[in-house]
Amino acid sequence: MFTLETGMTDEFLTRLNEYEQQRYAKMLRVRERGINPYPLRAPRTHTTRAVIDAFTRGETLTGAQIAGRLIALRDMGKLTFAHLHDGAGKIQLMFRKDQVGAEQYTMLVKEFDLGDFIGVTGDVIQTKTGEITIQVARFELLAKTLAPLPEKFHGLKDTEQRYRQRYLDLLSNADVKKIFVARSKIVTAMRAYLDAHDFLEVETPALQALYGGAAAQPFITHHNALDRDLYLRIADELYLKRLLIGGFERVYEISKDFRNEGIDHTHNPEFTMMECYQAYGDYTTMMTLVEEVYAACALAANGSLAVTRGEHAIDLTPPWRRVTMRDLIAETSNVDIYACPDLGSLNARIEELNLKVQRHPTWGKMVDELFGTFAEPTLIQPAFVMDYPEEISPFAKKKPENPKIVERFEAFGGAMELGNAFTELNDPYDQYTRFIEQGAQRAAGDKDAHELDWDFIQALMHGMPPTGGLGIGIDRMTMLLTNQESIREVIIFPQLRT
RNA sequence: GGGCCGGUAGCUCAAUUGGCAGAGCAACAGCCUUUUAAGCUGUGGGUUCAGGGUUCGAUUCCCUGCCGGCUCACCA
Secondary structure, rough: OOOOOOOOOOOHOOOOOHHHHHHHHHHHHHHHOEEEOOOOOOOOOOOOHHHHHHHHHOOOOOOOOEEEEEEEEEEOOOOOEEEEEEOOOOEEEEEEEHOOOOHHHHHHHHOOOOOEEEEEEEEEEEEOOEEEEEEEEEEEEOOOHHHOOOOOOOOOOOHHHHHOHHHHHHHHHHHHHHHHHHHHHHHHHHHHHHHOOOOOOOOOOOOOOOOOOOOOOEEEEEEEEEEEEEEEEEEOHHHHHHHHHOOEEEEEEEEEEOOOOOOEEEEEEEEEEEEEEEEEOOOOHHHHHHHHHHHHHHHHOOOOOEEEEEEOOEEEOOOEEEEEHHHHHHHHOOOOOOOOOHHHHHHHHHHHHHHOOOOOHHHHHHHHHHEEEEEEEEHOOOOOEEEEEEEHHHOEEEEOOOEEEEEEEEEEOOOOHHHHHHEEOOOOOOHHHHHHHHHHHHHHHOOOOOOOHHHHHHHHHOOOOOHHHHEHHHHHHHHHHHHOHHHHHHHOOOOOOO
């Protein structure tokens, strides 16, 4: 049992449990030896990986300096084996009492703990069992660890602790680290693709006086100096389009959007979206872009266009299936939405077939309900679902032959939405009537419907070229490419609590 | 927001019908010069999520709250 020394009763210590107090006492004893337990610098000449690679190539390494965290200590009396972990991997260390000196050796055994950062210098050898090992000549403490790390064999499983103390999750569960490495590669590959295709990366406001560009409720915040409420953006769309009006022909933004909605395994209140707009393109241009970006990101993350989703093997190789929403709904529910062009006839057809679906106040929302219920779950292999109801797509251009339908597609794979794109609406009067229509839906109780954004109409009045626009959710893309069922596994600090 | 399930040692998990709260790892005191989930001997470690109730007695049964998981609703 460890007893605190006199004078060591400050408030910090009262917060420590028994294990932490033991380590704190060890830290003090190290300090009494004249050693700084938190030195300012850590010299190192090699990573663990570099040492192993060099040895494997047959190079003789003497006096290699490495640094990292102690993750195992096996004290055998006058000989101690340890493992040291750094960002590149891990390597075994061998401390011999007759080599490092009795005083140092005792400090190692008595005062060092699992989790401590140490630096070692020594020659690289192989043990009897063939493991590449640093035979330590000198070592030093680089940073004392006061809190014990999770037990190494079972790892950390408590979900709440995994997300709230993600650093422990990353230390304990090697696969978790791989997910975030893959995510980084995905984003890098996406940027590289867009940059190589002459898209300009821009940054638009996250704090907005009027939010828009998607159907969602916003977070509201307050600016003190202006003494007014501002919204956190729910989409980048309306600002990026203003840039096309200003003469940029290809722009993109990768940023957080914020939507004040429920939290579940596919929704986090803040999430990362890539939006891009290409002048003189349309939604078919964006289909090609989606196929190519997904291929580039899949190769970067996995080195392959094949991904696994539960029991399903998914092939991302272009070209992806292209199917109209009309055909897909007809195929999966036996309803031809074009033969039922208004809410009354559509509802009659649904009753006739005795379909169990929720009812909605507009034709467009009923079509979306049929799609979500019957069609979406079947979309395992990648596919573009084309031509959506105008009523649920206020920023997409109508099809000339059918004004109830717009040129919009959503990409699907693994029964998840992978992207959303339009032939962008650039007719200011039509855009105005869409806002008025949205206003009516809002008045009828739809909290997600748009408010009139006259500033945006004014921008369109100055002329926007024919344009294709696209949004890809980075989190869901990462879920698909890393075979994760929960968005929390691909967001490094997810929002908790349902 | 609704329904169902859960919260026990630093970590992973047990605990019979309501009857002394345990194990492995980790820790502490020792032994050990080729181990690698090292081994051996010994020791300590608990507000059983919090608060209330029933009971001779509650980890266990009931109520409330907090936190989390799954699911439905909302929502891409």
